[in-house]
Amino acid sequence: MAIPVHQIDSKGDILLCFPGSVRESVESPQGNQAEAHDPWSPAPRAASISRANPAETPEDDRHFMHGNIHEEVGPISLQVSSSVLCLISPVFSAMLHGPMAEGQGFRAPNSPRPFPITLPEDNGHLFQILANVVHHRSEAIPVLPSTADLVALAGLADKYDCVAALMPYGVIWLQRAEEADIVARNPEYSGLLGRSNQLLFAYALDLPTQFAQISWQILLMHCQLLKYETQHGLELPIPPDHDLLRHDLNGELARRKARLRRDIQAALMDPVSQVTRQLSSHGRGSEIHPTCPNAALAIGNYMALLERFNLSPWRPQFETDSFSAIITRALEVAQSARDDPYLFFQMCSRHRCACDNIRYGQQVHLAKKLLHNLETAWDWKLWACLDCLKNRREDDLKDGEEEERKCRVKHW
Numbered sequence: 001m002a003i004p005v006h007q008i009d010s011k012g013d014i015l016l017c018f019p020g021s022v023r024e025s026v027e028s029p030q031g032n033q034a035e036a037h038d039p040w041s042p043a044p045r046a047a048s049i050s051r052a053n054p055a056e057t058p059e060d061d062r063h064f065m066h067g068n069i070h071e072e073v074g075p076i077s078l079q080v081s082s083s084v085l086c087l088i089s090p091v092f093s094a095m096l097h098g099p100m101a102e103g104q105g106f107r108a109p110n111s112p113r114p115f116p117i118t119l120p121e122d123n124g125h126l127f128q129i130l131a132n133v134v135h136h137r138s139e140a141i142p143v144l145p146s147t148a149d150l151v152a153l154a155g156l157a158d159k160y161d162c163v164a165a166l167m168p169y170g171v172i173w174l175q176r177a178e179e180a181d182i183v184a185r186n187p188e189y190s191g192l193l194g195r196s197n198q199l200l201f202a203y204a205l206d207l208p209t210q211f212a213q214i215s216w217q218i219l220l221m222h223c224q225l226l227k228y229e230t231q232h233g234l235e236l237p238i239p240p241d242h243d244l245l246r247h248d249l250n251g252e253l254a255r256r257k258a259r260l261r262r263d264i265q266a267a268l269m270d271p272v273s274q275v276t277r278q279l280s281s282h283g284r285g286s287e288i289h290p291t292c293p294n295a296a297l298a299i300g301n302y303m304a305l306l307e308r309f310n311l312s313p314w315r316p317q318f319e320t321d322s323f324s325a326i327i328t329r330a331l332e333v334a335q336s337a338r339d340d341p342y343l344f345f346q347m348c349s350r351h352r353c354a355c356d357n358i359r360y361g362q363q364v365h366l367a368k369k370l371l372h373n374l375e376t377a378w379d380w381k382l383w384a385c386l387d388c389l390k391n392r393r394e395d396d397l398k399d400g401e402e403e404e405r406k407c408r409v410k411h412w
Helices: 059-064 082-088 090-097 101-107 124-134 147-159 163-176 180-185 192-204 208-221 249-282 293-308 316-320 323-336 366-375 386-390
Strands: 005-007 014-018 023-027 068-072 076-080 115-118
Touching: 014 124, 076 082, 076 124, 082 090, 082 124, 090 101, 101 115, 124 147, 124 163, 147 163, 147 192, 163 192, 163 208, 192 208, 192 249, 192 386, 208 249, 208 323, 208 386, 249 293, 249 323, 249 366, 293 366, 323 366
Parallel strands: 005 076, 014 115
Antiparallel strands: 014 076, 023 068
């Protein structure tokens, strides 16, 4: 059986040989079944989304069609340009121009062209994607690889020190992973496993904006996210000793988890706190009644509303729901109750009450205050910062440190 040769560059002087790369197509799992696959297995999968019309897809690119998983078990060869490889990869430059056996054989006067170099540890079809990227063969690059392939591609780029060459397409792929039609056709990209793979990909390629966005999505979606545990990190399918990780990513997300939990609790209880602060600031003096019936009625109705919709911070449902579900449910409750007169705190008619000195502009509608707090959730800026993670900085700034922090995504 002849080993298939893919001409990345028809005039290339290097023939990269991979012992195990023949594709065998099986149907792609959908829904929760897709989540069960291990993305860290030694033989990465090559499930990818390609062009809408298969007839327009080049012959050597049709294995990137959406809906299939391809296990690689046979040989493949790629004809590439040594100049391109040396330009984008210091590893290949040292291999071909240094004292290594491959370089000496390549520079020998009578060496064959293209000169064969075997890479037994690498995945041939994933390397083909990387080679197409660095050779600017855009027509042969998949529209969107699977999230497992994104991690494997990041590993290849990290191994050969050519992460910068993959960054432009990395940004494009992560943007496409957010498109509604792609997510609808393949739930892999919106599940926890898919998001975790995308987060690791953005981390490896040093993409701060995408890293922040994906980390925020993971924080919002995790079904056990509110179950705070001081001894454990966020329960993600990313092993802490993964080859691409140089920092405590799980620990960083665990800290964000705890802080987001506190901020959501504060947002839910802030309307009550605002009423009590107003009463305590105005109700001073021995002759002033320390309580207000209107305030008690508004606070009581508000707390009953939270209890009815399982939004009380001490309820078991609050511990098991995702942040996204809690915020969505709280927004719906606040919007439906924004005109409820029983949630409006205003001055009462009681003589010498603590609310006597509260001005009209300081009166509070508790549901509207909750709605305002939740609509500005993105302004909390609690996503994970890639620059702070890699530079081991704390999230909270101290006085005078504003000029020293130069994070590419502002979160303070």
